[in-house]
Amino acid sequence: MFKSMGVPNEQIARWTGLLGLAWVFKALWSPFLELARSKKRLVVAFQLLGAAALAALALGLQLPAWFALAIAALAVVSLASSTHDIAADGLYIISLSARQQAMYAGWQGAFFNTGKFLSLGGLVILAGYLEGRIGVAPAWTVVFALMAAAMAGLGLYHGWALPGTLTVPPADASLRGVARTLVEVVKDFFAKDGIWMYIVFIVAFRLAEGQIQTIGPLFLRDARALGGLGLSTGEVGIVYGTAGTVAFLVGSIGGGYFTAWLGLRRALPFLILAMNLPNLVFCYLSAAQPASLTLIAAALSIEMFGYGFGFVGIILFIMQVVARGRFQTAHYALGTGFMQLGLVLSKMVSGDIQAALGYRSFFLWVLVCALPGLVLTRFLRFDDK
Template identity: 45%
Template sequence: MSTHKLNQNPVTWVPTVYFAMGLPFVVLNMVAVLMYKGMGVSDARIAFWTSLIMLPWTLKPFWSPFLEMFKTKKYFVVLTQIITGVVFGLVALSLHLPNFFCYSIALLAVIAFSGATHDVATDGVYMSALSKANQAKYIGWQGAFYNLAKIVATGGLVYFAGFLIGRVGEANAWMIIMASCGAIMLLLGIYHIRMLPSGGAAVVEVKSFRDTMRALWEVTCSFFAKKYIAWYIAFIILYRFAEGYVMKIVPLFLKASVADGGLGLTEKEIGIYYGSFGAAAFVLGSFLAGYFIAGRGLKKTLFTLCCIFNIPFAVYPLLAIYQPDSMLLIGSAIAFEYFGYGFGFVGLTLFMMQQVAPGKHQMAHYAFASGIMNLGVMIPGMMSGYLSDWLGYRDFFIYVLIATIPAFIITWLIPFTYKDK
């Protein structure tokens, strides 16, 4: 049976496929941080290794061209969703082993490779199946559901972990959470077998390894030959640079005791804050941003989006200085930051899609851009644990505010290659 009719409406697949893109990334980046903290691993070790295993999201440009040469983009989306689901199940089983940290980190690295490959193919489907007008129209849906995975993971799953810990113990609780992630990914893979557009056939016919390497070289050279590419690389790295520091340390700060400079929250409390205050603010920000950009154009709105993305990080030094125990104050701070995150993030995504990626190899070139973006998050993430140990949470978050300044400068100056309609 043809799925053409089913795939005409992007609402049937854009939300689910971008949720599937976001879940592994967020579990590796944030949920695993809380899991290891609860299981007695040090802050510096957690921040370093959970950042390092994100490397595939930086290196994915170097295998993304191969995904344009074989099968369809849909094939790779479904395959990686199923692989990710199975490996999450193996992570769950590893948590009772004596050297659980080594085994589970290695398995999470496999998920990172699968997840990064999934991202390349998913963005390829999005750009191939939708017109430029629809790309802008659904960018809010894309951003909202990608980051809704963040809310489900850091809100719902973390809350559920807190609920389980008091009943079945730390290791068993997190084993159930990892198994749940695996089940979600497997169900999404089955759903997308039917509902996802193909995203087009292979761009290039390759008959030998030499042809493949020649095509890879051509794709790589054409990316770095793009107009203003040096500007674009600097912009992509710096836009989220401060977030790279914040991403790993905020969950550790929320969970750390008041005596150690944190807020002393439990997993259940962290889950409530992210899953209620954060969720509502984030979804609202993402949807509003899509229509805000569509109404005014990206060029006129990009600096505003950068400000809305970066300025809310100011809530964390305030929380670290005053260490409030008020649910309303902490929830409002998290909501403010998440609204800004949801609103500002879509600007960077759309810039990469419409100013960096266009051309014959748009899927591979978007992968180059998003890989560079991940490098801008990964590098500060790897340093963040050592810096926060050295500076303390309060001074660390003040340093984060200083780290936002380059983003404002580069966004104000960034040139556009393509006309912004």
């Protein structure tokens, strides 16, 4: 949307990166969510809040200060979605065994990330179709209104469908008691054996991915004279929303079963290598600049498969290695907060790096950024009990 409405790459990367800060700091309010016995109610409430914020975004695009209003509405979406993530993962953890968590992590990751590719696929095709008929801003107003309606529908559906697994709230449910719990949660987290190595690995795991996921779609849209592929809004939706989405789902689900079969310790290096496939794909696309939409779609299908297959690794690493202990839900939130920190940092600087290097050199740089995560796997400790 921002690209279609003329926002420069640097601003797109910087502001969308900043919006991710809610996911970095979400663990600071995660202990307060432990007061709610029903994680299901929290999940539904924040889905409905997200729907309201998306509706506000749709309306804001029609006003003169549309960019500031869009960022404000998306900030509410970010806060709602990050808090929802804590509650949803908490419900996932307390409702499933360790083996079930591994088996269904691929499905969880698939649905988590399918939102990205739905927005880059079908909704972008619709936006591209509408842009030429009713204008850019009205087209995206329609798209975000549809997203708001879908989110509200999902919230109502989950109010009926989700399991009502209950948890026992803390003995001291006062605000002061929860604050003490937060301090205890943070101390317990940083007292874990090898935690600093885990944090460095988590941040490094997403450094390359964050840059690729931010600049990749902008590269597809930019003119060939500027080093891009010159695709239209609708064409980007086609290549991501067809074979790319299928490849991602297959990779994500396959990664979960692959890890359940091989075990996380042995599977992790393969999962990291799979996460490098998108880097290689964009290196090829930036060097060859193919004109065939079929060839571009095939290349992006390889990217999507590798991303889906490899993303399972970081989710299970945080869930089964980092989050173990007395405060599983809160520690999982802390772990995913550091995971998001790696993504935010890489997103925020990606636009400036790309502007300085150009697309071809930028994608080579991103390939190098993926190496530290692979090297660090040799220094990680796993408790196999």
